[in-house]
Amino acid sequence: MTSTLSIKDLRVSVEGQLILKGLDLEVKQGEVHALMGPNGSGKSTLAYSLMGHPKYEVEGGEVWLKGQNILELTPDERARLGLFLAFQYPTVIPGVSLANFLRAAVNAIRGGEVNGNGKAQVGVPIAEFRKMLTEKMELLQMDKSFARRYLNDGFSGGEKKRAEILQMAMLEPEIAILDETDSGLDIDALRIVSEGVNALSGPHMGILVITHYQRILNYIQPDFVHVMINGRIVASGGAELAHELEAQGYDRYLKQVSEVSR
């Protein structure tokens, strides 16, 4: 059965201010969606709310995945259900190596958490895990030494983004949200990251690419493009919509919104 992330009338506030004002969107496994919008339109708020960051207050609406309203679940339960978020600004965690972190995450997702002495009770055998890690790191052209480094500690912007996609590759989510994954990447890094995403995408993964610019969509071909303005989706279409936005900008949509609110 195909999983669908189904967002219905989602309203979210941050520090008392309403940011998402009734957002509807469906992303099915196997589809690639692009969500585009100017700064401040609420794109990142959507990403964080879907993953369950405590700072974002859900005021109304529902988000369904595999028969569950995920707004009632903790972030780790959402992840275990098959949701993934590649962060725009990944957190630096001192003292936790990328490899140990990934092993804990892989075991958590595949059933069987890591217990007190660091040994997995159930989950992926260590040899299989290492093999998988080596393969995925090669795919993303990451040096082996990254596995031993502390999570995102001292990583450059591009390295952090690659590490995010590496996590996505290891966890094999059903629905992945890429929040401004293209920001801060030079053209080579953008190509490597995009190729990585393309290699992973397929009938088993639905992807929501959140971006300000059309640039990343030269590499990752979307099936659907949505325009987000002021907390709502104001237009949806095919890949051609992205090209139109690139040429004409968001002005037309911004005017519409201000006329409606008048």
Next chain:
Amino acid sequence: MAQQSTIVKDPVIEAGVFTRHATLALSERLNEPEWMKEKRQVAWSIFEEMPMPTTSDEDWRRTDIRSLKWDQLQLSVDSNLSPVSKLAELPEHLRLALDEGLDASGRLALVNGQVVYHELAEGLSEQGVVFTDMASAVHEHPELVQQYFMTECVAPSEGKFPALNGALWQGGAFIYVPKGVEVKGPFQVVVALEGEGAAIFPHTLIIAERFAKVTCIEETVSSDGAGQALNNGIVEIVAGDGAQVRYAEVQRWGENVFNFNTKRAIHHPDSLVVWEMGQLGGRLTKTYIDSILRGNGSSAELNGVYFVGDKQHLDLDTLTHHIGLSTGGDLLLKGAARDSARAVFQGMIKIDPTGQQTNSYLKNENLLLSDHARSDSIPSLEIDANDVRASHGATVSRVDEEYIFYLQSRGISRNTAVRMIVEGFFSSVFDRMSEERVREKLAAAVSARIGD
């Protein structure tokens, strides 16, 4: 107006358990030579004259010891363990503490001050290396003990607890490494407290001559007693010219133990003393760790972790005293407190006018794992020289919610996320520890504490 005089009663003297008579009886029982008997008597007299520290003393401001019931303690509770000649014959908890299965240059097990096991690797005696218990050293190496025991390192007059140890010491290790000798494997010592109301006063003395090299790993354990128990210990280290001494301590007393310690190293020129420390147990701990950098070019390092929970109270005082020219200090301590535990750290870097070209660093970081846990970190600097580099840093913080969210977003449960973050917090200290067995033991102990 009526004249008022307040006589502050000494709780130890009041209790009548530890007395001059007990001190004499101990000398008698150990068949001690006159000079050691004399040392004990002098220490006892100093003890009698000194007031018990209270929270009005700056050092003790955050540590109140009035809950210690001196009248419920006993000196020399007999252990039901008789001495054994093979390591395999020791009970499991002592064998674990001695890292059975790993190479060691020697092992010593002390239960309630009595030696229950002793071994020394072949060939070391021939090189003049001594590794024995303190009481045996008094008989076998009187000239060394007379020269170094509470003379230039820790003096009885320094405090109530050092004085009491000087009067009632029993057990502890004695290590002597002659000029140029490098002892390869570590000496391993376990100090155990057993039985209700037991009180021990271990005294360890390590003398490393010119260019000698030695490592000592000490672990402390106790049986779960219902009543209070007491450990009042001293460690004296004398590092000769160019000598290198590593002293590691894994402190895992039960939660009924009141734990007082004075540990100090005297540095001769170009010597290095590394303290590695894990403080995990004890009801109340007050430990001083002092590095007296007297010799030019000498340096001190400390890599320490502590983890307290329930109602534990831990108070650590470090002193890095730069007297010689071009000396170095590098202290890193990290601690976590949970439940309603309290950790206190007071660290002093003191640089004398003679201590030009000093490089001294002190860093203390604390993590609070519950709303009721408390941590105070008080580093200070006293600098009387103008060509020095010295810095200190102290932090007290909670586990960052952003860290937890990030790990949770990858499917890791909140509990596991917190454990990983706390383990990660400590790892920079473990990374600096040179003895793998100490590092592993402490890492495992810390993990176990986060989980329970």
